[in-house]
Amino acid sequence: MQIDQIYTACLSQASYFIESNGEAAVIDPIREIDYYLNKADRTKSKIKYIFQTHFHADFVSGHLSLSRATNSPIVYGPKADPNYDCIIAKDGDFFEIGNIKLQFIHTPGHTLESSSLLLFDEEGNQHSIFTGDTLFLGDVGIPDVAQRYKGLSKEKLATLLYESINNKIKPLDDEIIIYPGHGAGSACGKNMMKETVDTLKNQKKVNYALNGSCNKDEFVEKLIKNLPDPPAYFPENVKLNKNGYDDIDKILIRSNIAISIDEFKNYILDPSIIILDTRSVNNFIKSHIKNSIFIGLDGRFAPWVGEIIKDIKTKIILICDRGREKEAITRLSRIGFDNCLGYLDGGMKKWIKKGNEISKVNSIRPSEFTDILKLNKVNILDVRNISEHAKKHIEGSINIPLSKIENRKNEISNKETFLHCAGGYRSVIAISILQKLGYKNFKNIEQGFNGILESDLNENCYSSSQQLVL
CATH class of the missing domain: 3.40.250.10 (Rhodanese-like domain)
Known part of the structure; x- marks a missing residue:
């Protein structure tokens, strides 16, 4: 048995590739799926199942693209209602992967369909649990109000989460390993640890949701206090994950296009188009194009794009350092910003060389x-x-x-x-x-x-x- 955690730092998101005896499962894949395909090829394994712990709001998952590429079924837990063919598991259902088993455990609270996956090793022992956004290290997933459940308050979701953690996860073997869906920096929790793997035993010492420091009412009050409104892209990402989206290869074909300076000058006359400068802080300070928005690739690029640009359908033209254009388009697509028109040919160097006006930051x-x-x-x-x-x-x-x-x-x-x-x-x-x-x-x-x-x-x-x- 082999477990790979694939951590995408910009999103503070963890996906998982699990392999046993020629069969594999992927949990919560990100939108670009090459890693999972290459891993399956290297291990000479067939991806048997693609598991989704819930409808993600903070990123566009790669489940549909991976399913199309491998002809493998997508599996959700109870209460999920996607608009495509998939398996809806019942609470307690088992799925065999080679010589191991994964058991679906319905753990609502972050969302209604949120589920965790309990892994039993070759000897049938509880080995690890993949908790999605239900349980993080040092924290829990906040009630996901991005889905706006009719007639269901954040207090009710928080109560469900308390019951899920205390009735479904806390009674498991102390030595099992917890593999969460996110780490520190994610908007899906409030105060996560920087580590991304831990034992249940240790979490019972350090995590307020597990260490007995608060009862149900205190837990609910603590969890919903100062709960932020979700960024505008969160509900849009939920829709994409429920209804479908284009493969990232199609996005790159239509977006990875050099735009000449003359074309660019025509584009910037349209106030609905955002000029997004992705270079370094220092380079933007020294010179940039008037009215461009800076969000650098060397920071938490995608989450800040989602916070600042309210509509994922916004037309975007990129200013990039040479060689980072594909990276910028890919990272935009991770949160559903698929309407990139291209990038300025030659970037700021060519713009300045041609004698065009620049702005600076004092x-x-x-x-x-x-x-x-x-x-x-x-x-x-x-x-x-x-x-x-x-x-x-x-x-x-x-x-x-x-x-x-x-x-x-x-x-x-x-x-x-x-x-x-x-x-x-x-x-x-x-x-x-x-x-x-x-x-x-x-x-x-x-x-x-x-x-x-x-x-x-x-x-x-x-x-x-x-x-x-x-």
Whole structure:
């Protein structure tokens, strides 16, 4: 038996390839399926089943593409209602893979159809459990309000989740291995551990859902407190996963196209088209095309695209470093943004060489900023999350999280404002959005709050707060 965890860092998502005696199963595949096909070829195994733990909201799964490529059935748990042929397993159903078995365990709470897969090894012993978005390491899956169940509240979903964890997972053998669907950074939970594999025994010590530190009512209250609204792309991804989508190869054929500068200049006259600059923070700061939005490939690219660009059908033209065009298109498609028109031929280098207009971001080093702050009262905009700001911030700074920046633009001053995040990535995204909205008087603090902390700013200039809701 072999278990491979395939971890996609940008999505903080884990899929699994399980092989035994010439047969294989895949759990929660991502949209590009080559890894699973190549793995099956290398192990000389046939993919027998494609298991889906639930209808994913934060990414487009590769289940349909993989099924088309292998002629293998897709399997969901109870309550699933996809609009394509598949197997709907009952709670407790077994599926044989070579010399091992996988048992479907219905664990509703994150969604109604959420299920976990309990693996029994060659000797028939409980070996591991694939918990999808039901149980994470150090955390649980938040009620997925992206599906908007009619007549079913988040409180009811949280109650179902408590019962699933305590009645279905907690009684299992302590030594079994937990393989979750996500790790730290995913929007499907609140406070996940950075590790992606653990034992049930250890989770019973460190996970509040398993260690007896709260009863059902306390669990529900804790889970739904400050529950964020899902990004706009979440319900759209659910629809794609339920109804179907194009294979990624088709997306690449129609999107991986070089757009000439002359064509590009015509495109940018259309206000509905987003110019998305995916280069590094430093390159965008030095030069970019007016009204382009920065979301760099070297950060959490796909989730931030989904937060900032509200409609997955938006037409997008990419500005990329040479050789990263396919990567950008692929990562857009992972969250259902399939309407990329192409990329600027030659990128910024060719644009500048041809004498075209560029814009820049005014930036300042942390030491320069702290020197100014020692002598003057200044406007400071902190675009970190509410919890980050509450933990420690500069006294008098205004906190508007990046995801809220456009909705709360009326709160932002047109006077000179120093803007920062934690490390310098989110702040540049925020400035690109504000520039497109017509704001001009911003200075980006390089290296963000981390850089400020390393400067010689007096500790009296900092503050903290327990207020977590704006």
